[in-house]
Amino acid sequence: MHNINDLNAAWIQSGQNYTDLQNKSQKMAVALAADPSTYTKDQVQKMQDELDAAKTARDFAKSQLDDAKAQAAASKPEPIANKQVTVTKPATAAEDFVHNFVDVATGKVNIRDLVTSGNTDGDTSNAGLTIPPDIQTNINQLKRQYASLEPYVSIENVTTPTGTRVYEPFETLTPLANLDDENAAIPDNDDPKLYNIKYTIHRYAGISTMPNTLLQDSAENIQAWIEQFVGRKDVVTRNGAILGVMNDAPKKPTIAKFDDILDMIYTAVDPAIVSTSVLMTNVSGFATLAKVKDAMGDYLIQANVVPDMPYSIRGHQVIVISDRWLPDAVDSKGAFVSHPLYYGDLAQAAKLFDRQQMSLVVTNIGAGAFEHDQTKLRVIDRFDVEATDKDAFVAGSFAAVADQQANFAAGSPASK
Structure with a gap:
């Protein structure tokens, strides 16, 4: 019987395979929307299969993992009385990490006896169990199965707490000077004006209560639980930081009718990035857009070619994010104001600088854990999100979108 760690890895890998095929099929759908002859019916059916x-x-894989976890939880450890116990050193960094995790959580050792600090920035007040590379990789793969905005931005792994990057904005260039006079001096070109983007790694942290029964599970169970816990928290945290940059876009068009969406698609961003630009809204906003019709009575959103392929508007993919991750705008009383509708190339507009120094701290004494016989788990992530090109993205909004008015008279040849 395979252990839970193997089943968890199989679930993550199968989820990755499905995500990769989704990305491939989405590109196929966009190409078919632009040119229906790009792929044959057999190729589309093969992709669907x-x-x-x-x-x-x-x-x-997920069902097998759940069954294995249930069996592990139901099994009871053998009595160890009158038995000779041989303590062996954990074979892998992951097992060593879980072993230390349990020892710290149960108070057997002090975390300062295990590590000096999980933070090489000189801040020794935040010593913790630094998550090893193998668990970090599993977390990153698991995050892709949640509604994460991280895949849409540019990502750079950094090793310093601060830094500067140089960017070149899109500029409107002028022609070279026309020198009719043979003796005329050659003027300077209007060279692009470079600008600096500074990043400062921030610490994002939170504390959750961990069930003490977890500490009685196997190392595989504990590792899988940690990966899922950290993965979910990290998606929520990074989504919030990315949305903060997206909402700072200088252009905030208000959409009221069908043609406003077309104006945004064709004029809101530089033509150089139109081909890589996408639309993004939440589920509630998508439900509204799906009902909008053009002058001929056709829906604004073009239907999928096959199931699981993306919807599109004028050949641009429509990314739909859950309302939980991408909420509507509300007033001070919580009443609905508008749905979000972003457009552009988010990879050009924002960059996530990842410090890759995530760490965990556990205690069964502090933060009220002692009084309630609980264990507290604190996770710290280190990253920064900065706008790199604010003109590459617009943050639109809409409450309702009117249909496009018919541009032909009833009874005319065009209406027949």
Whole structure:
């Protein structure tokens, strides 16, 4: 019987395979929207079959993982009285990490006896169990199965707490000077004006209560629980920082009718990035847009070619994010104001600087854990999100979108 760690890895890998096929199918859908002859019916059907098979594999791996966890939770450890116990050193960094995690949580050792600091920035007040690379990789793969905005921005791994990057904005260039006079001096070109983007790594942290029964589980169970816990918290945290940059876009068009969306698609960003630009809204906003019609009675949003492929508007993919991760705007009383509608190339507009120094701290004494017989878990992540090109993205909004008015008279040849 495979252990839980193997099943967890299989679930993550099958989820990755399904995500990769989704990305491939989405590109196919966009290409088909622009030119229906790009792919044959057999190619589309083959892609759909591969998607179905990958989805089945992912769901099956998840069900097997859940069953294995349930069996592990139901099993009871053998009595160890009158038995000779041999203590062996954990074989891997992951097992060593879980071993230390349990020892600290149960108060067997002090965390300062294990590490000096999980932070090489000189801040020794935040010593913790630094998550090893193998668990970090599992967390990053698991995050892709949640509604994360991170895949849409540019990411750079950094090793310093601060830094500067040089960027070149899109500029409107002028022609070279026309020198009719042979003796005329050659003027300077209007060279692009470079600008600096400074990043400062911030610490994002939170404390959660961990069930003490978890500490009675196997190392595989504990590792899987930590990966899922950290993965979810990290997605929520990084989504918030990315949305903060997205909402700072200088252009905030208000959408009221069908043609306003077309104006945004064709004029809101530089033509150089139109081909890589996408639309992004939440589920509530998508439900509103899906009902909007053009002058011919056709829906604004173009339907999928096959299931699991993305919707699009004029060949641009429409990314739909859960309302939980991408909420509507509300007033001070919580009443609805508008849905979000972003457009542009987020990879050009924002960059996430990842310090890759995530760490955990556990205690069964502090933060009220002692009084309630609980264990507290604190996670710290270190990153920064900065705007790199504010003109590459616009933050639109809409409450309702009117249909496009018919531009032909009833009874005319165009209406027949």
